[in-house]
Amino acid sequence: MQTDDASSTAPDREIESLEEFDQVVARGTLAGFRVQSVDLTDRTSALLSTDTAEAVFLGCPMDPEAAAKARAGGALVFPPVPDLPFDPYRGTLYSPAELFEGLATVGYERTPDALSYAWFQRTKTDGDIFGSMLRAVHDDAVSDALDELLTGAPVVGVMGGHALERGTDGYAGAARLGRTLARAGLTVATGGGPGAMEAANLGAYAAPFTDPMLDEALELLAKAPSFSPSIGAWAEIAFTVRERWPDGGTSVGIPTWFYGHEPPNAFASHIAKYFANATREDGLLARSTAGVVFLPGAAGTVQEIFDNATPNYYESRGEPTPMVLVDRDHWTRRLPTWPLLEALAEGRSMKSRIALVDSVDEAPAALASLRG
Template structure:
């Protein structure tokens, strides 16, 4: 764009692909994590003042980019049944719940449902792993989990880019070590089934998953969050998570309460003890919703098949 030195297109006609976002990544070169297009955009975003840049024209360009991402997303999801799986970014790749999420996503994808997430680590990564392996066997999933398990937990990377735009090489090396197994597994999948990631450079220190075939990445997290929830009209499964996931539960609850998007979409709280005792959101939802709506549209379960079936069987406006 004339007058700007931008590492991204302000007006896009398409969603991002893994090949585009991670161009420049080399599994054998730790420094290469900071040489990808995705990282360059994040570094520029931070150096310009993040979502409140001093240069008003930079804010305008970010808004223009985000609007075109919304338009491209609308084109991509048109005519599809879209469901989401939400959950914590710290969910370890070695955790049983990580595998459960992957299995649910694989099943939903096999049923012709497009799954989407916030596009980051943890439960989000597990979702896209499962979706990408929809045409693969249980042994393929087990092999992928074994490779990913060599780097089980996403490291703390909040300081990977300083406000000045300076890069912390130690954080880059840690990010590379964690990302490399996922990149390796994703690159080896032939004909991955489609899935949609909706991440944000607001959380750009968290690596975007390479397992999603299509990525709509935003600068403004508020626009991204609202849009992500509104996409999933087939329903949402909530795996274990903390502040961000709880925010999504209640934001989704408000949309359903007011029928913001035409009708009440199913809500599955996956993890009975977690959502009734550890973070007791179930009690609030029971009080919030009409009893008939709660009985029909909300499921609290530990059963992978029951969770997936609850989403699959939903027919809007039924």
């Protein structure tokens, strides 16, 4: 994954921090640059003396005189939107600390994550084009930040049900899977929620530590098995794990406010949270360039299997993406998805890129084999 340093964004003419802003100004011009959510109230002199032709300032606080000068110089200035619990123009992905800010002091209901969901609930059906625009701009900004982060990274998606509880064998297996994949140099990406998704992100977080760390973390987390009835208690113990073992491994979570009952997990280092679930689903699968592992799940996971299989069937992505389904009994008897997937693959190149395994511990080797 790329880091969020100036060298990764400046060539794209995007400025997402004061450091980048100062570097660009030092080169003599802001012409044509896009500045996203950078507080420029202390950069008035730079704005007054620098060319801003065809620049765009998205949600950047600045002195009125500086804003007027930028507009007169040919820039578009979109001011910050007041009274929003989220920043529609953000230039970077979310962190767990940002979404859960205030958890320990004011409770989950007053965190940015919960407030953003409440705003979405109030506005999603009110017919106000301004709200629709804000959601669309936000989601596009998140996609842009996600693309910047994952450029060149071998991403493996891990899909599975949100109902899988901490303290179960299935949860521990999903965590071991995430750890193994991360240690193999792959970037783990999940739907960013609880259950199997959290477990895989936890495993990636545990990758830099010795093996006993994950066992201890699993024991701690089992004290709050589910996000129901208390999201706060569920999240707080996750942050306890992070505080006991800081600086864990990186991974990506891609959740959505469409499912308000499904909070983001605290173990993904980078969180791309969307308002539009369809954008989130397609984006997660499309970015899983190194393959996808499907753990046992219900309707949502079945949908993801065929969402991923469709472009493989038509070979619209070029080389088909490897797909590994875990738990033979689940995918052949309980939810007989595998027979249909095999039938679709017959006679097509995707046939050599799908596998069904009995246990989660077999999945990494199966994925490595499919990737060649």
